[in-house]
Amino acid sequence: MRLSGWHIGAWCGCLLIGVVHSVYAQQTTTPPDTVAKPAAAVAQDTTGLPKTPTQAAPGETKEQDKADFPLDNFYAERKKWPLSFLRHFRFSLSTGYGSTFFSHELPGYGIYQAPGGSPQIFPGTSTTTRYSNWVNERVLDVTAADPSAFLVSSDTASLGFKGGGWSIPLKATIHFEFMQRYRIGIGYSYELFNMGEFSATSFGDRIGTMQPTNASGSISRFFGMAGVSFYRSGPYLFTGDIQVGSFSPSNFDAALATTGVYFNGGVTIERDLSEYLRAFVRPSFEFKSYTLNLPEGGSPIDHGMNAVYLNFGLTYRIPELPKCFHKDCRIQRNHAHGDREYRSRVHPIYKKQNPNYGENHPNLIKYKGKNKKMLNPY
Ligand SMILES: [Zn+2]
Numbered sequence: 001m002r003l004s005g006w007h008i009g010a011w012c013g014c015l016l017i018g019v020v021h022s023v024y025a026q027q028t029t030t031p032p033d034t035v036a037k038p039a040a041a042v043a044q045d046t047t048g049l050p051k052t053p054t055q056a057a058p059g060e061t062k063e064q065d066k067a068d069f070p071l072d073n074f075y076a077e078r079k080k081w082p083l084s085f086l087r088h089f090r091f092s093l094s095t096g097y098g099s100t101f102f103s104h105e106l107p108g109y110g111i112y113q114a115p116g117g118s119p120q121i122f123p124g125t126s127t128t129t130r131y132s133n134w135v136n137e138r139v140l141d142v143t144a145a146d147p148s149a150f151l152v153s154s155d156t157a158s159l160g161f162k163g164g165g166w167s168i169p170l171k172a173t174i175h176f177e178f179m180q181r182y183r184i185g186i187g188y189s190y191e192l193f194n195m196g197e198f199s200a201t202s203f204g205d206r207i208g209t210m211q212p213t214n215a216s217g218s219i220s221r222f223f224g225m226a227g228v229s230f231y232r233s234g235p236y237l238f239t240g241d242i243q244v245g246s247f248s249p250s251n252f253d254a255a256l257a258t259t260g261v262y263f264n265g266g267v268t269i270e271r272d273l274s275e276y277l278r279a280f281v282r283p284s285f286e287f288k289s290y291t292l293n294l295p296e297g298g299s300p301i302d303h304g305m306n307a308v309y310l311n312f313g314l315t316y317r318i319p320e321l322p323k324c325f326h327k328d329c330r331i332q333r334n335h336a337h338g339d340r341e342y343r344s345r346v347h348p349i350y351k352k353q354n355p356n357y358g359e360n361h362p363n364l365i366k367y368k369g370k371n372k373k374m375l376n377p378y
Contacts, residue, residue, distance in 0.1 A: 076339035087320040090183075092173045094282070094313025098191065100165035102135065102198065104303040110153040111200065111207055114146040119200065119207045123298025125153065131294060134301055135163070135198065135212045137253035138294055150206050161210065163198035167191040167219065171311060175225060183227045183239065191219045193249060217251025227268065235272040235352075241265075247288060256295075262288030270315060274352050278315040284308070319343050332358020 112120045112127050120130040120141055127149075133139035152159065168191060175185025195215040200207040223245025231238040243264040248254070266284025273279055286307045293300045321334055324342035329335075332344050333355060346360060347353055353360070365376045 076336075078336055078341050079339050081321065081340070084320040086318045088177055090175055090177060090278075090315050090317045092171075092175075092280070092313055092315040094169070094171045094280070094311040096169055096282075096309060096311035096313075098167040098169055098286075098307050098309040100167060100193075100195075100305060100307040102163040102165065102195070102303060102305055103160065103201075104135075104301055105158065105160040106301065107154055108299050109159065109301075110151060111159055111203070112145065112149050112151055113207045114149040117146075117208070118210050123294070123296070127151065129296050133210070133213050134292060134294060135161075135210075135303065136195065136249070136251055136257065136292075137212075137214055138256055138292070139213055140296065150203075152203055152206075157202055159203075160201040161198040162201055163196055163212075165193065165195040167193040167307070169309065169311065171313070173225060175227075181229050183225075183229075183241070185225045187223050187225055187243065187245075189219075189221045189223070193217050193219045193251070195251075214251045217249055219247055219249045221245050221247040221262070223262075223264070237270045237272070237278075239268045239270065241268055241282075243284075252290070253292075256293045257290050258293070259290040260288065262286055264309070266309070266311075272352065273350050274348075275355070276317050276319055277350050280311075280313060280315055282309075282311040284311070316349075319349075332360050 106121055109121045109123055110125065110127070112122055112130055114120075118132060120132045121134055122128075122130045127145040128142065130141045130145070131138060132141050169189050170191065171187060171189040173185050173187035175183045177183045193216070195212050197209040197211050199209045223243045225241055225243045227239045227241025229237055229239040243266075244261060247259055247262050249257075249259075252259075264284050264286040266282045268280050268282045270278040270280040286309065288305050288307070289303060290305060291300045291302050321341055321343040324331070324335070324337070324345045326337065327345075329337075329345050332346055332353065334341055334343055336342070344353075344358060347358060348360070351360065365371050365378045366374065
């Protein structure tokens with residue numbers, strides 16, 4: 001085939017146009033050296049936007065600092081939900097068991113032990129006024145004293161009683177967690193409470209046991225709390241915390257008994273079940289005391305009422321995202337529709353999820369017990 005000069009010129013023109021066009025279309029890649037000459041002015045522009053050679057001034061650095069591709073034009077910016085700060089609040093509910101240690105001394109009192117009866121105390125040296133209960137309420141006994149009773153005075157011995165009790169608490173708290181380490185909060189607790197027998201700390205062989213009247217009741221309390229997380233091992237988080245507040249037992253004579261502030265210190269061991277739910281146990285020790293006034297004479301009696309507790313329960317955090325509104329959506333992780341982010345519809349609140357892809361079904365069915373015949377490959 002014979003090529004004329006016109007044919008060659010037209011072919012070279014088409015080649016030039018094609019090369020320039022392809023350089024325009026591939027701005028984000030480095031232009032090959034072979035086309036550097038005709039596209040030299042264009043190659044300086046790395047912003048990704050096609051420009052005519054006259055626009056691509058060499059000193060245009062502001063444009064070059066931007067991202068290579070303007071994603072803002074294609075993806076909606078996510079708007080925050082107004083209540084997203086709620087993620088820092090956690091609610092807990094717990095129950096457990098508590099053991100209370102009562103103890104008191106009886107300065108200025110004597111102990112009266114009639115044969116076959118329960119011990120009583122009397123102020124000073126006169127046995128005409130005696131108390132058969134001086135622990136949670138006052139029970140007065142003004143019957144004539146038995147002359148054969150065993151008597152011991154606190155002038156000659158250190159007198160006192162010890163007793164025990166148990167309680168079943170139901171405790172609710174709300175606390176705020178910050179800096180991934182600290183927490184402060186408030187709480188309320190209601191406990192079923194029962195007092196056992198009291199026995200003398202001295203002369204136990206001569207003095208019998210005393211069972212307080214009205215021994216069963218409840219204790220309600222309000223408290224503030226503060227804690228510091230000090231150790232984490234996998235899903236387990238250890239937090240030392242204190243709870244300080246007031247307590248009022250229902251079976252104590254409110255007119256005579258004055259309760260003080262109590263201090264409860266413990267370690268909360270939490271296990272993450274999911275990002276919203278934790279299970280925890282909390283062993284704790286508690287210091288508290290109260291004073292019972294006996295108006296018929298004698299000084300007020302100070303009672304120690306320390307206790308140990310073991311609480312266990314759940315801690316829940318309000319999800320900061322609302323549940324996805326789309327009833328057919330099966331996405332297992334937090335995701336966006338439009339400009340809003342949503343929580344998965346299929347994520348059970350108690351189940352741990354990988355935040356990157358979710359893991360509602362971490363074990364294949366073929367490894368589960370329900371596939372005993374090994375028929376299901378999944
Ligand atoms: Zn969805």
